[in-house]
Amino acid sequence: MSNELTIHGESVVSHDVHIEHDVHHHHQSFITKYVFSQDHKMICKQFLITGIIWAIIGGLMSVVFRLQLGYPDSTFPWLEDILGKWAKGGKLTPEAYYALVTMHGTILVFFVLTGGLSGTFANFLIPLQIGARDMASPFLNMLSYWFFWMASVVMISSLFIETGPASGGWTVYPPLSALGDANLGSMSGMDFWIVGMALFVISALLGGLNYITTILNMRTKGMSMTRLPLTIWALLFTAILGVLSFPVLLSGLILLFFDRHFGTSFYLSDIFITSTQMALPNEGGSPVLFQHLFWFLGHPEVYIIILPAMGLVSEVMAINSRKPIFGYMAMVGSLFAITILAFLVWAHHMFVTGLNPFLGSVFVLLTLLIAVPSAIKVFNWLTTLWRGDLQFTPGMLFAIGFVSIFISGGLTGIFIGNSTLDIHLHDTYFMIAHFHLVMGVAAFFGMFCGVYHWFPKMFGRYMNNTMAYIHFWVTLAGAYLIFWPMHYEGLAGMPRRYMDYSGWSSFRQFGALNQFITDVAMVVFAVQLMFVFNFFYSIFKGRRVTSTNPWRANTLEWTTPIRPGHGNWPGEIPEVHRWAYDYGKDERDFIPQTEPLGSNEQHH
Amino acid sequence: MSNIFLFAILLLGFVITFQIAKASEYVGILKGEKKNLEQNNRINGFLMIVFLVLGLIGVWWCNDLFKGRILGEAASDHGQKIDQMLYITISITGVVFFITQILLFWFSFKYQHTENRKAYYFPHNNKLELIWTVVPAIALTVLVGFGLMYWFQITGDAPKNAMEVEVTGKQFNWIFRYPGKDNVFGKKYYRNISDKDNNMLGLLWDDEHSHDDIVVSNTMYLIVGKPVKLIINSRDVIHDVGMAAFRMKMDAVPGMPTTIWFTPLFTTVEMKKKTGDPDFEYEISCDQICGRGHYSMRGEIQVVTEEEFILWRAKQQPNYTEVMKAKEPPSTPVAGKDSTVAPAAKLKLNTTSKLVAQTK
Numbered sequence: 003m004s005n006e007l008t009i010h011g012e013s014v015v016s017h018d019v020h021i022e023h024d025v026h027h028h029h030q031s032f033i034t035k036y037v038f039s040q041d042h043k044m045i046c047k048q049f050l051i052t053g054i055i056w057a058i059i060g061g062l063m064s065v066v067f068r069l070q071l072g073y074p075d076s077t078f079p080w081l082e083d084i085l086g087k088w089a090k091g092g093k094l095t096p097e098a099y100y101a102l103v104t105m106h107g108t109i110l111v112f113f114v115l116t117g118g119l120s121g122t123f124a125n126f127l128i129p130l131q132i133g134a135r136d137m138a139s140p141f142l143n144m145l146s147y148w149f150f151w152m153a154s155v156v157m158i159s160s161l162f163i164e165t166g167p168a169s170g171g172w173t174v175y176p177p178l179s180a181l182g183d184a185n186l187g188s189m190s191g192m193d194f195w196i197v198g199m200a201l202f203v204i205s206a207l208l209g210g211l212n213y214i215t216t217i218l219n220m221r222t223k224g225m226s227m228t229r230l231p232l233t234i235w236a237l238l239f240t241a242i243l244g245v246l247s248f249p250v251l252l253s254g255l256i257l258l259f260f261d262r263h264f265g266t267s268f269y270l271s272d273i274f275i276t277s278t279q280m281a282l283p284n285e286g287g288s289p290v291l292f293q294h295l296f297w298f299l300g301h302p303e304v305y306i307i308i309l310p311a312m313g314l315v316s317e318v319m320a321i322n323s324r325k326p327i328f329g330y331m332a333m334v335g336s337l338f339a340i341t342i343l344a345f346l347v348w349a350h351h352m353f354v355t356g357l358n359p360f361l362g363s364v365f366v367l368l369t370l371l372i373a374v375p376s377a378i379k380v381f382n383w384l385t386t387l388w389r390g391d392l393q394f395t396p397g398m399l400f401a402i403g404f405v406s407i408f409i410s411g412g413l414t415g416i417f418i419g420n421s422t423l424d425i426h427l428h429d430t431y432f433m434i435a436h437f438h439l440v441m442g443v444a445a446f447f448g449m450f451c452g453v454y455h456w457f458p459k460m461f462g463r464y465m466n467n468t469m470a471y472i473h474f475w476v477t478l479a480g481a482y483l484i485f486w487p488m489h490y491e492g493l494a495g496m497p498r499r500y501m502d503y504s505g506w507s508s509f510r511q512f513g514a515l516n517q518f519i520t521d522v523a524m525v526v527f528a529v530q531l532m533f534v535f536n537f538f539y540s541i542f543k544g545r546r547v548t549s550t551n552p553w554r555a556n557t558l559e560w561t562t563p564i565r566p567g568h569g570n571w572p573g574e575i576p577e578v579h580r581w582a583y584d585y586g587k588d589e590r591d592f593i594p595q596t597e598p599l600g601s602n603e604q605h606h
Numbered sequence: 607m608s609n610i611f612l613f614a615i616l617l618l619g620f621v622i623t624f625q626i627a628k629a630s631e632y633v634g635i636l637k638g639e640k641k642n643l644e645q646n647n648r649i650n651g652f653l654m655i656v657f658l659v660l661g662l663i664g665v666w667w668c669n670d671l672f673k674g675r676i677l678g679e680a681a682s683d684h685g686q687k688i689d690q691m692l693y694i695t696i697s698i699t700g701v702v703f704f705i706t707q708i709l710l711f712w713f714s715f716k717y718q719h720t721e722n723r724k725a726y727y728f729p730h731n732n733k734l735e736l737i738w739t740v741v742p743a744i745a746l747t748v749l750v751g752f753g754l755m756y757w758f759q760i761t762g763d764a765p766k767n768a769m770e771v772e773v774t775g776k777q778f779n780w781i782f783r784y785p786g787k788d789n790v791f792g793k794k795y796y797r798n799i800s801d802k803d804n805n806m807l808g809l810l811w812d813d814e815h816s817h818d819d820i821v822v823s824n825t826m827y828l829i830v831g832k833p834v835k836l837i838i839n840s841r842d843v844i845h846d847v848g849m850a851a852f853r854m855k856m857d858a859v860p861g862m863p864t865t866i867w868f869t870p871l872f873t874t875v876e877m878k879k880k881t882g883d884p885d886f887e888y889e890i891s892c893d894q895i896c897g898r899g900h901y902s903m904r905g906e907i908q909v910v911t912e913e914e915f916i917l918w919r920a921k922q923q924p925n926y927t928e929v930m931k932a933k934e935p936p937s938t939p940v941a942g943k944d945s946t947v948a949p950a951a952k953l954k955l956n957t958t959s960k961l962v963a964q965t966k
Contacts, residue, residue, distance in 0.1 A: 096898035171895045178843040185897045271861025272796040281797040325725040356864030359761035370746040377742040387713040389726035394650035413699040420753035426853040429893040468627035490672035495850025500901035586725035
């Protein structure tokens with residue numbers, strides 16, 4: 003094992019002098035070690051850091067447009083200093099506002115919560131927890147990051163072009179996203195968006211295929227599927243969701259690209275553009291087709307976002323309750339049910355598109371069905387806490403916070419999944435409150451839970467606890483203060499994606515609330531910056547980890563040295579004899595997966 | 607100047623936090639891992655219960671603050687069904703919400719690590735799993751049942767006596783078309799649209815039925831108590847006819863007409879009294895992002911009595927008349943001789959009306 007990689011850890015584990023030929027011993031240059039790395043642990047950090055940078059950008063965008071929403075009558079001269087023509091006189095132009103909300107959604111849904119969440123934890127945990135030296139194809143794995151990087155470059159570039167980035171909402175429905183004459187952001191900015199997303203889809207597919215193959219084929223001896231930690235099950239199902247649904251998005255985007263540039267009419271028909279006073283020649287296309295293609299990915303996408311978070315939370319909660327996750331098989335079963343149903347509910351995003359009402363009713367049934375496995379998971383988490391011996395590490399706090407937010411956000415899903423209610427609530431702030439709670443908060447909590455918990459394994463140091471506790475409590479309270487009152491705005495029918503409500507007698511009663519939400523959002527964003535500081539500072543100056551298993555956990559990653567090198571285990575890969583959740587069993591604190599069964603134990 | 611001050615204060619606040627955090631870490635190391643953990647645990651455990659209490663108070667307080675600002679009684683028949691569905695849903699999900707959140711934070715507080723605490727090894731229990739699979743399934747079935755019942759009522763065919771109004775969204779306002787006395791909408795073709803020639807909808811003047819069609823912008827007139835079926839189109843991108851007071855909305859899709867029907871229950875005047883707001887108007891909001899003017903695409907609905915509606919409609923000139931008038935050279939005599947103009951007074955009313963058709 004190369005010495006460079008253990009240089010930061012004063013590991014007390016005695017090195018096994020007997021060196022296997024499996025382990026790489028070659029000298030690595032800076033480029034092959036940190037840049038074009040094929041080591042899954044380095045690729046994980048590349049995804050994580052890229053994701054963090056994107057999160058800051060996307061979060062900052064939301065602070066800027068929330069300034070408009072909270073203070074619609076104010077001007078901010080410094081805004082013009084930064085944005086120039088997009089903020090003449092210190093006030094966002096409508097084009098700028100819509101570009102910001104569009105890119106905020108795009109960046110956070112895809113680049114942060116998919117690339118940054120799946121990309122990080124799938125890469126880090128899969129080989130370590132199943133007992134493999136690396137992914138099935140380390141080369142494709144490296145490519146998956148570099149396609150993600152290229153996608154990021156294209157997306158970021160779109161912010162700087164003359165006509166601005168895409169601005170038709172992150173859902174980019176045509177004809178708005180197809181017609182540059184109808185919308186400034188639908189000029190070159192939309193082409194950048196499509197190309198960026200195409201590169202992103204390639205990254206997701208390369209990663210996903212790798213994760214599935216590795217999990218199915220490269221588990222160590224004794225690691226049967228039913229002994230896998232829940233993190234791995236969640237990441238497996240996430241990868242399956244991605245592999246089957248991302249290509250459909252790509253196809254929808256290719257058709258959009260054709261409509262934009264090659265005169266086709268997949269989505270376009272009967273269009274007369276007011277600004278140019280011209281009737282377009284296209285006939286016969288249907289904008290609803292795009293919506294089907296988009297949401298066929300769009301819905302599984304939100305499960306791609308939440309499933310890894312659920313897996314991480316289950317794991318961290320079990321460890322910090324010192325008892326097994328309750329109902330392991332039911333948890334696996336519910337992940338499976340969610341995966342299957344995720345493909346069958348997409349049109350609940352389309353109840354008011356003019357869809358055949360009978361079709362709508364089918365989707366209502368399937369949508370409310372998908373609430374059942376989610377409910378099972380919540381009850382299982384509660385039972386895991388019940389009669390546990392709870393350790394409030396930062397990871398555990400975020401795991402508990404995740405469950406609270408998921409309950410709140412998930413329950414409002416039941417409102418809008420019901421088409422009758424959706425007629426009133428669609429495209430209102432009720433929608434925004436719902437998906438921000440489940441994606442913008444819960445999924446993030448899962449991500450924070452994972453980062454705080456596995457940081458010691460990634461970097462051989464701990465993050466600072468005090469900053470972590472402040473981060474948790476301020477974010478939890480702040481998130482509820484921001485998104486809970488929004489439900490009321492939605493019930494009032496207040497539409498989403500509006501820059502200003504002062505012209506509407508129906509919606510102008512929430513001025514003070516909007517300002518309050520903006521103020522809280524700024525505080526919450528500032529606290530996230532503190533988290534980022536804690537993260538980077540602790541990589542170099544954090545309190546050092548001095549034992550290989552600081553959390554007293556059962557899973558295989560804690561049997562590697564404190565800073566595992568290439569190939570993870572310096573000697574043989576350990577053999578597994580039991581499932582991952584023997585905590586508090588038979589008077590023992592924990593029993594690692596590698597420990598053989600005792601004579602009194604039954605096979606698991 | 608004040609900006610720099612603000613920034614400096616924030617930075618200072620952050621530096622102080624950081625120093626405290628670093629110091630606590632050192633103190634923690636000195637105290638020893640075990641003691642440090644227990645102390646942190648106690649603080650966080652306590653905060654769990656504090657958060658629960660404050661959270662529940664917050665939920666109550668928020669409701670108290672805003673329950674008067676969400677809409678009052680629904681102004682349409684379908685809207686009342688939707689509100690009913692809402693209350694059923696709130697009741698069921700509300701119960702779940704309170705039970706689960708309270709258990710979550712209560713367990714977190716109660717089972718925090720203490721010296722003597724031993725975790726209870728409880729890996730699974732099939733009976734429990736069954737219970738909490740079946741109970742949610744039943745609750746959701748109830749919700750689906752009600753939901754679909756209302757859904758089919760709302761999306762079913764409009765009553766035969768429904769008045770039809772065509773709504774067309776465009777960047778960035780609404781155009782309404784009434785079929786005129788023949789009760790038939792004239793044909794139209796989008797390539798015929800010409801704003802400068804006052805043919806905003808592309809009506810085909812060759813079709814006789816288009817000659818009496820009334821085309822107005824921004825304000826739609828509806829009759830109280832009479833079902834109306836909206837036939838919704840778009841001239842350019844996807845818009846959405848959002849009518850919050852009625853709880854109704856439907857996308858406007860270019861190339862694909864959509865429909866929605868409902869019965870308004872209160873006139874605008876009645877609503878002004880009901881809400882205590884003399885400036886109240888029924889508004890149409892665009893509920894699908896449609897470009898830079900999406901937030902300013904406001905339409906208005908005037909719900910009036912049948913008599914008022916007839917009066918209003920009598921004052922409107924058919925689109926065709928306006929177009930023909932504009933085409934005529936300025937010296938020609940007045941419109942009375944124009945055979946294409948529908949005799950303005952020969953209004954044929956619907957069967958529910960009590961007024962008798964009059965002739966000039």
